[in-house]
Amino acid sequence: MIAEAGLAALWFAAMVAGLQLLLGVLALRRKDAVGEQAMAAIGPVAIVQGALVAMAMAALIAVFLNTDLSVKLVAENSHSAKPWIYKFAGAWGNHEGSMLLWVTILGAGGALVAWKERTLDRATHVATLAAQGAIALGFYAFLLFASNPFARLNPAPIEGQGLNPLLQDPGLAFHPPTLYAGYVGLSVAFSFAVGALVTGQVGAAFARAMRPWVLAAWVLLTIGITAGSYWAYYELGWGGWWFWDPVENASLMPWLAATALLHSVNVLAARDGLRAWTVMLAVVAFSMSMIGTFLVRSGILTSVHAFAVDPRRGAFILALLALYIGGALALFGARIGQVRAGRSFAFVSREGGLVINNLLLSVILGIVLIGTLYPLVAAGFGVRLSVGPPFFHAAAGPIALALVAVMAVGPALRWRSDDAEAVLIRMLWPMVAAAGTFALMLTLTGGMGVLSLLGLSFGVGLIVASVLPITRRNWRRTPLPIWGMVVAHVGLGVSMIGMACDAAFTAERLVALYPGQATIVGPWRVKLDRIYPNVGANWSALEARLTVARDGDGATLRPQQRFFTDPPTTTSESAIATRWDGQLYTVLGQQDAATGRWQLRLWWKPFVTLIWLGGALIALGGVLALVGRWLKAWQQRRREALWG
């Protein structure tokens, strides 16, 4: 019954989304009483749509929690002996469920726009909601016709096939929802852009209305990517934190576009410049989210994330992409000529810096896109290949360094026009810091890679440059968005230092030990005490007890080889000791049959945690800016209420 109720809710939600689109068209076309009524109705309709799709998602979660094996999706992806948290999160650990989560967040986003958005002019607001309805309609059709999550199975099996053990981790409960919320937040920016193109209202007010949505989406994407990276790092047991896997790239591309958008929307809000460019970026950012979703769902690229491949699904999503992205870009071409040019500015100015920042981000985006799709193009010529770190590092690395240099200078620039010589003087301390780090590292280590050496020095320079603008300000009167910028920029510097240290200073050992034997990795002495069996709710394991020590510091680590029976899979559960200056990462391997020794893979990764700490700071910066904007809007409303 619950499954049927969920399916019914999904059908109703699709119909209401169609109604939402229809009302939007009516409201914009008819200037009479009918148009007026349509305009009044579209908001509540969007809220109803959000509620209906949320009910469908709740129904899916309910059948997963009950392990209702007569539902095909549950039988194929769940198991009664699974801990409840994975039954709950398992609802979206598969193709159909994750698509339903996607439209649920889309529906919630639309409802939120209808309910909370007050700054946008009315016609653009209606056009935005109509665009949201149109996007949702396509994805409902996809769910209902090509990916029904509520399909029944007759006869029902006595047990489910289980969830991929790699996904049986608390990360599954948080990573996909945050990432999806980020993707879908960008759909709001996309709909704003489409709405503004329809009504021709692209200006500072439009930018101010769009900004919080972009900020929120960007924060969620940042958290989703950072959390996903850490999850892959400890779960896969490979000791790496980014693999340039197509699906990782699929999340990075919208982030890059959203980062560019975040900056250009500020230019539009503050200086009324970069109108066409901002609209373009809003379209591109969500397009990248959809392309990312498509790449994962269609299975045309080989990836660790790929779910079951179905060409019909691929064709369906591709048709949706053509409709939405092609449609938006065609609308852009047809309408952007009518948007008046914004205000102009000098090359050396805050705006100029932001334009260069945008261009560099776009180039990196292009490189990642080409690298991700190249295997597909090559396959067209009969060549099978994969594009890996060597390409991405060599191509994107230098541009990322240039971007960091622009990031360092940008906040020190004045709006409209500035003096190049004065800017150089302002940049004295950051340059000294970067050059000092460069020289110090060169003399201390010698054998460091060029990219890591430059990354480290630029990271230090960026931190100094980012803190500089607030040193001369009164801290208590500095607006929160400025703090947000400082924290986010410092975060990127911190993250870069982490990446450079991980790349340059990681010590790795692969050893085979008898219980009782010890080895050395980096500054640590690692002793294998013993190997013993262990069991959990739905797994059994061989666990190693390692005593690790360095002068005055010690810990006990318990890495495992875990065996799952449903489906039969072995995973290695790494054990990690986190210290202020890095992480000791241990993985238990196989027993050597001939000698009876146990393989251990050990890494000492100095300052690797800075990578994710930096990511968290970047997200925190976004939150600060968002809170700052909200506070200001709230104060303004209160003032208006008092005086108005």
Add this chain to the structure above:
Amino acid sequence: MKRALIWLPLGLFGVLFVVIAAGLMRPADTSVHSTLVDKPLPAFELAPMVPGKPGLASSNFGTGKPRLLNVFASWCIPCIAEAPQLMALKARGVPIDAIAIHDKGPAIAAFLRRNGDPYAAIGDDSRSRVQMSLGSSGVPETFLIDGRGRIVRQYIGDIRADQVDQIVRDMAAAR
């Protein structure tokens, strides 16, 4: 110039669309062919899987006679489907060795009791390391190793009844 630039994004998306559509239209050959075909077998040494049957090392191959190397697992359904064909091959004098991936001794022993045991040796590749080094992407997969220790053929998926004669001919050709 300016007008052309406005339509550029749509043009670029058009190119992207064609690339993706072409990728989607291509016959869905998702099998991964080993790049090691026509190359020597990579060196490996695997522990025994079941009592009374030796483990498997690359040195077992290339001793003058061609052999089949079957990658399988007790939890793999197509492997059960393929078992009668392997038994038929064994009956026709084809020597077969195996690599068991992600598996345990008792499970393999039960599998062999139920489905027959065509194997001369079974190596324990519980983390799929050797499977990866062979360029094999799944189970079951079978490699034909010639008398000089080179991989000459790769059969992806379960061996069907109509393939048995062809494999016997391939064996004869690989001498």
